[in-house]
Amino acid sequence: MDWDKLRIFHAVASAGSLTHAGDSLHLSQSAVSRQIRALEESLNTTLFHRHARGLILTEQGELLYDATSGMSKRLEAASARIRDSEEEVFGELRVTTAHGFGSLWLAPRLEHLYGKYPDLNIDLMLEERVLDLPMREADVAIRMKEPSQADLIRKRLMTVRMRLYASQTYVDNHGVPETPDEMANHRLICQGASSTQVAAGAAMVQWLLGHGITSRLNVNNYFGVLQCVQNHLGVGVLPNYIVESAPNLVRVLPEVESAEVPVFLAYPEELRQSKRIAAFRDFIVEEIQASRRRSEGDED
Structure with missing residues (x-):
């Protein structure tokens, strides 16, 4: 299949509109429409139902969109890994954790991370649902249970009661x-x-x-x-x-x-060399150590 046509198909499926996809791709609506029609002809199938309110994926279109979504996330991961091998600590870092830990423990401490890396952009996703790190739904996770997904680097941070x-x-x-x-x-x-x-x-x-x-x-x-x-x-x-x-x-x-409830930090194997991940991991470890010192001081 033609990679360029797949890229255009993915943009159309995400936007639900030829016009909106064309705007994001800097192509005319007619050019986008021709590419979609050519892709449908090459696959001998219909990928979209055309409605007045927009485009809806057919069953075959859903299958192809699942595949292009996976490809897109893998390409994003590869791009991030390449950038991380060359850049300082800046750019987007998507962090997921549970509502309680994220709002009560992590969020109040983020000023320390921004103090060191002011150009870092944190996308903090508070979810009880476990996001798929290998599929790049997030870059790094902190969870109250050891992650079971494959191809993850895991670090036990602390225990909670x-x-x-x-x-x-x-x-x-x-x-x-x-x-x-x-x-x-x-x-x-x-x-x-x-x-x-x-x-x-x-x-x-x-x-x-x-x-x-x-x-x-x-x-x-x-x-x-x-x-x-x-x-x-x-x-x-x-x-x-x-x-x-x-x-x-x-x-x-x-x-x-x-x-005791173990708390784990996890991130994809492919982000092992990421400077953003390393900076965030070190920040978390430093905050835990500082918290322990304060706790021991209070007990004394």
Whole structure:
């Protein structure tokens, strides 16, 4: 197949319009239309349904678009790798992580990264869904579970535990439970069973519910749980990394916590030499080490 025709087909399929695709390719609508017609003739099939509202892919068109999408992402990866071998640390870096970790731990620290590399452009994608790194849906991921995808470089960063926290105002008004059974007199704030959450956190919630808790507030991510706790609605199940960003919280039942949850950084093998990836990885490691030093200092 003609690579140029495939490139034009991909642009049309992405835009859903000959005109919009022509604008992005700097070609006339008629030139784009001729290329699509020639590609359809070479494949002996129809790739688009023509409608007044635009173009819709046929079943055969969907198959070809899947293939060109994969090609496009691979070419982007190759281009990024070539640039990274020659450039300083600047340009786009697409980072994906969960809502809680991204908003409560990572985002408040990004000023340190920009302080070193002001020309870096971070595209922070907070997703509970695991993005496909080999297919370049993102460049680097931080996850509360070791990635299972092939062709990834993995680095274990730290461990997290789920613990119980309440606001100072809440404990002043309602008291502090001294035993798990006394949690029956308090509202438990946690992620719901239908939410994407780490297994250790889910197991901890189920254990607490076995102690007669009747009032419960379910939220679908830890950022939401934190907002409810800070607004004095009850006792929340939260990851221990939130303590630095929310020093006003009081730990409840300190003997109750989840099993350790590993936190991994991962990126595609083909980006091993990327200066942007290396800069981000080193930044994360430095921030974790600094956090540990602060924690040890507080304990002293």
